[in-house]
Amino acid sequence: MQLSLGPVLFYWTRERYADFYRDAADWPVEIIYLGETVCSRRRDMKLDDWLGIGRELAQSGKQVVLSSQTLIESEADLRGLRKLCANGEFLVEANDQSALQLLIEANLPFIAGASLNLYNPAAIGVLAKAGMQRWNAPVEMPRDDLATLLDECAREGLEQPCEVFAYGHLPLAWSARCFTARRHQYPKDRCQFVCQQYPEGLALRSQEAKGVFTLNGTQTLSGACQDLRREIPDMQSMGVGVARLSPRANAMAEVVHAFDQARRGELPPADPLALIEAEMCDGYWHGRPGMDNSHATIS
Amino acid sequence: MELVCPAGNLPALKRAVDEGADAVYFGFQNATNARQFAGLNFTDKRAREGIAYAHSRGKRVFCAINTYPQPAGWSQWTSAVDQAADLGADAVIMADLGLLDYAARRHPDLARHLSVQGSATSHEALRFYHEHFGIKRAVLPRVLSMTQVRDLARQSPVELEVFAFGSLCIMAEGRCYLSSYLTGESPNTRGVCSPASHVRWEETPQGLESRLGGVLIDRYGEGERAGYPTLCKGRFEVEGETYHAIEEPTSLNTLDLLPELKALGISAVKIEGRQRSPAYVSKVAGIWRQALDRLDSNPERFQPEPSWQADLGELSEGATTTLGAYERRWK
Structure with a gap:
C-alpha cells in the first residue's frame, strides 16, 4: 500500500510551505499532492512556486500531483484552472467537473478527487474510460460499502487504484461564504487573508464546548481528526491502493511515521500519536456518524 | 421563465x-x-x-x-x-x-x-x-x-x-457531508439533511435546547423563536463568541x-x-x-x-x- 500526502488545506505562509515540503521529501510517502484547493484569494503561492516544489519532490522520488480548486465560481477561477491543467509536467487531481472537462478534452490522465462523488462502479467506469488513473472514495463512505464497491470494480475490470482519506480533519463542505472572514466581520472581498492566522483552522464548538467543525475559510472541516491508522491492515486486505494523510502544521512527521509502521504491520500497541491534542474520530469507516470514535473508551 | x-x-x-x-x-x-x-x-x-x-x-x-x-x-x-x-x-x-x-x-x-x-x-x-x-x-x-x-x-x-x-443551502450542494458527520445520513447517500429521526428537543433550566445526533445545535431563551435544527443554522462558539457562525435561519x-x-x-x-x-x-x-x-x-x-x-x-x-x-x- 502507498501513502500519500494530501494538499495542504489550510492557508500557510510561503516559508511554512517551503519548510514543510523540504521535510516531506524525506518522509516515507510515495505520492504528494500540491496546490491550493480551497480559496482563490489565497495567492501567496503561484503555480510556478508549486511547480518548483514539485520538481524538487519529484527528484526525491515522489509522484507529484497538482490538486485543483474544489469550488469554481468565476472566470478568474477557470483561468487559474486552465493553467493548472496545462502545466505540462505533473498529473492533476480533478476536484470539480470543470477540471474533468478541461483534462478530458486535452486527453490528459487525471486523478479523481473525493468531491467528485464516485459512489458506484458505473460512475467509476465513466471516468475510467476518460483517462482516470486513480480515484478517491467519498469521505463519508463506510468500510463495508467500500469493500462491496472494490469487489464490483474488480469484477468489472476497473483496475484503477482507490485512495482513502486516512488521516486528518475531513473536508466536509465548501461555500461561497468565507466563515473565517465572517468570524472577523470582514467582507470576503476584503478578508485581509485572515486564514493565515489559523494554520490548523478555526475551531467551531457547540455551546457545550464540544468540537463540532473546523472553519477553514470557505471550507468546513470536521471538528475531530479522522485517524484510520488501526484500519490499515484491513484496507490492505480489501485492496485499497493508497492511504491519504492530510497535512497538519504540527507533528506531521510523527503521523507519517505511524502510518508507515501500520502498513508494515509494525504499529506498536501504545498510541504513538498521543501527543497530538485534537479529538479523534473514525465513525464513517464503521458506518456510523463521522464524528464517532470507536477507540473513545481506550484513550 | x-x-x-x-x-x-x-x-x-x-x-x-x-x-x-x-x-x-x-x-x-x-x-x-x-x-x-x-x-x-x-x-x-x-x-x-x-x-x-x-x-x-x-x-x-x-x-x-x-x-x-x-x-x-x-x-x-x-x-x-x-x-x-x-x-x-x-x-x-x-x-x-x-x-x-x-x-x-x-x-x-x-x-x-x-x-x-x-x-x-x-x-x-x-x-x-x-x-x-x-x-x-x-x-x-x-x-x-x-x-x-x-x-x-x-x-x-x-x-x-x-x-x-x-x-x-449555503454550501455547494452535492458536496456537503456535514449531515452525515453528525448523523450518519446525508443528502448524497440517503436524501436527507439533518434528519428528524436524529433531532431531540429538550426543555432545560438554560432554555429550550435542540440537538442533532446528540450535538447541541441551539439553545433558545424565553420569547425566542425556535427553528428546526438544521446543523448549519445553529448558534456555535468560535473563539469565545457565540453566534450563527455559519448561517442565520x-x-x-x-x-x-x-x-x-x-x-x-x-x-x-x-x-x-x-x-x-x-x-x-x-x-x-x-x-x-x-x-x-x-x-x-x-x-x-x-x-x-x-x-x-x-x-x-x-x-x-x-x-x-x-x-x-x-x-x-x-x-
Whole structure:
C-alpha cells in the first residue's frame, strides 16, 4: 500500500510551505499532492512556486500531483484552472467537473478527487474510460460499502487504484461564504487573508464546548481528526491502493511515521500519536456518524 | 421563465398545478431522491395519477432521482429511472455520473436535467455534463453571485434553472457531508439533511435546547423563536463568541431579481420545498405565478407587490429572507 500526502488545506505562509515540503521529501510517502484547493484569494503561492516544489519532490522520488480548486465560481477561477491543467509536467487531481472537462478534452490522465462523488462502479467506469488513473472514495463512505464497491470494480475490470482519506480533519463542505472572514466581520472581498492566522483552522464548538467543525475559510472541516491508522491492515486486505494523510502544521512527521509502521504491520500497541491534542474520530469507516470514535473508551 | 414547483405528495402536486406552476417535480418513496421524509413522496400509482393530472392541464412533470446510488443498491436507482420513463415523466433530475450514463443509454429520449446535487458552478462543468450525458438543463447551486450567474448564462450549452424561493443551502450542494458527520445520513447517500429521526428537543433550566445526533445545535431563551435544527443554522462558539457562525435561519427569496434573471435568459425558477404542506406550496406557487405574469407583461417596470413579499416572509424560516449568494456582500 502507498501513502500519500494530501494538499495542504489550510492557508500557510510561503516559508511554512517551503519548510514543510523540504521535510516531506524525506518522509516515507510515495505520492504528494500540491496546490491550493480551497480559496482563490489565497495567492501567496503561484503555480510556478508549486511547480518548483514539485520538481524538487519529484527528484526525491515522489509522484507529484497538482490538486485543483474544489469550488469554481468565476472566470478568474477557470483561468487559474486552465493553467493548472496545462502545466505540462505533473498529473492533476480533478476536484470539480470543470477540471474533468478541461483534462478530458486535452486527453490528459487525471486523478479523481473525493468531491467528485464516485459512489458506484458505473460512475467509476465513466471516468475510467476518460483517462482516470486513480480515484478517491467519498469521505463519508463506510468500510463495508467500500469493500462491496472494490469487489464490483474488480469484477468489472476497473483496475484503477482507490485512495482513502486516512488521516486528518475531513473536508466536509465548501461555500461561497468565507466563515473565517465572517468570524472577523470582514467582507470576503476584503478578508485581509485572515486564514493565515489559523494554520490548523478555526475551531467551531457547540455551546457545550464540544468540537463540532473546523472553519477553514470557505471550507468546513470536521471538528475531530479522522485517524484510520488501526484500519490499515484491513484496507490492505480489501485492496485499497493508497492511504491519504492530510497535512497538519504540527507533528506531521510523527503521523507519517505511524502510518508507515501500520502498513508494515509494525504499529506498536501504545498510541504513538498521543501527543497530538485534537479529538479523534473514525465513525464513517464503521458506518456510523463521522464524528464517532470507536477507540473513545481506550484513550 | 418557467415556474417549477415542489410536489411532496399528490395534493401538493395538484395545488401547485392549479395555482399556476408550469412544471412540478417529485420523487419516489425511497432513498433515490433528495427529500426522503416519512410520509412523503410518490408510489407508482400516485405518480401516474399526478402526471395525468398535470399533463391534462398542459403542465410538465420532472422526476428527481438525485441522490448517489450506493454500492449495494444500484438496481434501486436504475429501476427508478426506468419507472420514471415508463410513467411518462417529462424529465429526470439526476446527479450521479453512472446514473446519468445509464439514463442516456437506456432512455435517450427522456430529457435529463442535472440536479443541483451535481454541483455544476461553471460553464466548463456544464459542458462536461452536456458532452458526456447530453443534459438538457442544469439546476445551479445556490453559491453563485449574479455576476457569476451572468457569466455562466452567457456561455452555458444548456438551459439553466435557478433556485428562487425556499430553504437556503449555503454550501455547494452535492458536496456537503456535514449531515452525515453528525448523523450518519446525508443528502448524497440517503436524501436527507439533518434528519428528524436524529433531532431531540429538550426543555432545560438554560432554555429550550435542540440537538442533532446528540450535538447541541441551539439553545433558545424565553420569547425566542425556535427553528428546526438544521446543523448549519445553529448558534456555535468560535473563539469565545457565540453566534450563527455559519448561517442565520433564513430563507432564499429572489423576487427582486426576476427582471435580471429573465434578461439573462434563465429558463426556469425553482421553488424549494417538497417537504412542505400542500397549503404552503399552493400559496407560494400562487404568488410566484402572479409575479412571473407581471414580469412578462412589463419586464422594464417590474416591481414585486409589497403584499407578496410580506406573505413570502411569513412562510419563511425565521420569518426572514435573503438574496443569499446572488448578492455579493452576503459572502
